[in-house]
Structures are given as structure tokens and as C-alpha cells.
Amino acid sequence: MDTEHGPTSAAANTASADWLALDHQLCFALYSTSLAMTKLYKPLLEPMGLTYPQYLVMLVLWEQKPEGNALTVSALGERLNLDSGTLTPLLKRLEAAGLITRQRDAGDERRVRVQPTRAGHQLREQALRIPPTVACAIQCELHEISQLTQRLRVLREQLLQAQA
Template sequence: MTQRPTLPFTLDEQLCFALYSTSLAMTKVYKPLLDKLGLTYPQYLAMLVLWESDDLTVKDIAGRLNLDSATVTPLLKRLEAQGYIERMRGTEDERLVYIRLTRSGTTLKRSAREVPAELFCAAQRTPDFLMRLRDDLTALRGTLHEYLDK
């Protein structure tokens, strides 16, 4: 570990607040875009996972979203009620629940394709800046997970 610097202690100077308040602003930008699709932000994230790789277990989806299965299960039930996914018990291990896209869930992907472009417009930053920011945040998340796993 490096030497601990003396850091300012006001709210606006805190990294955690910058991340938190930016995340809130981000989800507010997403809300009207996702309302058109009939999805909440967490549902959208789950659908992104399934659009990348269909036929996953609840545990796989939860892991991909950095959430626990108990948090993911209710939102998957709502997606099932909307007709976007189906939940199937494993045949070899009934404790496993597999999630598969329905035809409507697959079709929804086409409607959702414009969401990232809208976000880029709202951010008013270059794609290079935003990709660099994403990469930096991903690296920070990894470092924090390593710290927590000690």
C-alpha cells in the first residue's frame, strides 16, 4: 500500500460522492429511455446480460451484475411476467434455475439498441473519453473487490 495522503474531507471533494451522485444522474437519464421499453434500470442490466449470453442460471446473472441471487430473483420474476424471459428448473439439479429469453425478449433487444447512443448524446463527451472513463471505473472496481477479498 502507498503512503496515505492527507485528503480534503468536504462532501464535494469525496470520490464516493462523485461516483454516487453521477450514478444517480446516469439512472435518471436512462429512466425515460427505459420507460419506453417498459424496463427498470436493473431489469435493463439483466436483459443486457441475457442478450450477451442466453440460457444462464440465476446465479450466473447475479454474479455478472455483482448482486446476490436474492436481489436478482424478484426482478427476473417481473421480466417473466412481462413475457421477456422464462425460468426453467434444471433437469439434473433442480436447485438451479435457468433463465432463457423468449421471442419477445429477443425482439426487445432491437428496440433497446438506441439506448447507448442516447446516453452518449446526453453525456456530451467524446466516445474516447467515455470509454476511458469506463475502463478506469472497471479497473477501480476490480481493485476494490481485491481489497474486499483480502
């Protein structure tokens, strides 16, 4: 099938065996890179007492301005592409560690608001060392990481649009 952005039928037929090679699969490249990235983060996050998914939650919470502005669990899940079944236990562990608080919304009991505690905010200072450490480990400048991140965001949006 010819597409505007895909290989032509002749090219696809001629190289069909090559296109099925594992090393030619974009999905595997992304999957294996994600595993390697998570493995890189593990020793960086251990001194902070965070797992990688907990770190992602804290990153989103640290973005909230002004500080102290709570985020709903549903908004947090939407931002991280996590469902409440995955997010709730994660938040409970962060709360038990004293890094966040969870409170029912006074105006709507169905909503739970999450915000970092003072200890959670202080953890941000330790996290500031992570991006330069990652950049060094992957031998990229921070601006190169920014460009790659932007390209991956575009790819994610294109994938979501293709599924709609």
C-alpha cells in the first residue's frame, strides 16, 4: 500500500524480510531504549528514595505554580498517561514516605487533590543533578536532549492520532 509517508509497495515487497528484522522495528528501539533509560535512572533515584514512576509524579507536582497549588489525581493521571489503578498505590507510597499529601476536595468529595509536602519540595533540589548526569551518561548536550524530547512528543501525538 502506498502512503504519503510510508514505503512504496515495490520497496516494501523487496525489503519485506528486512522490515521484519528486530533491529528495524521502531517499537523495539523505543521499548529497549526505555528499559535502558529506566535502568540509568535507578541509581540516581535511590538516594532520593524514589522509584522511576514516583519520580515522574514528583516532576509533575513540582511544575505546579504557585507552589502549594494542588493537582487532582485525575489531572495527574492524565498528564502521566496512568490510570487510577496504577496511580493510587504509587501516591499512597509517596504519602507514606512523607513526600506528598492527598486531600479530598471540599467542593467535590469525588476529587482528591495531591501536593508535595515541604520534604517533597526539598527533594526537588536533589533532583536538579539528574538531567546533567543523564546528559553526560548518554553523551548529549542538554539542548540535544531537548530536541530529541520534542521529536518524541511529536511521535507520541502522531501515534495517538493514528489510534483515534
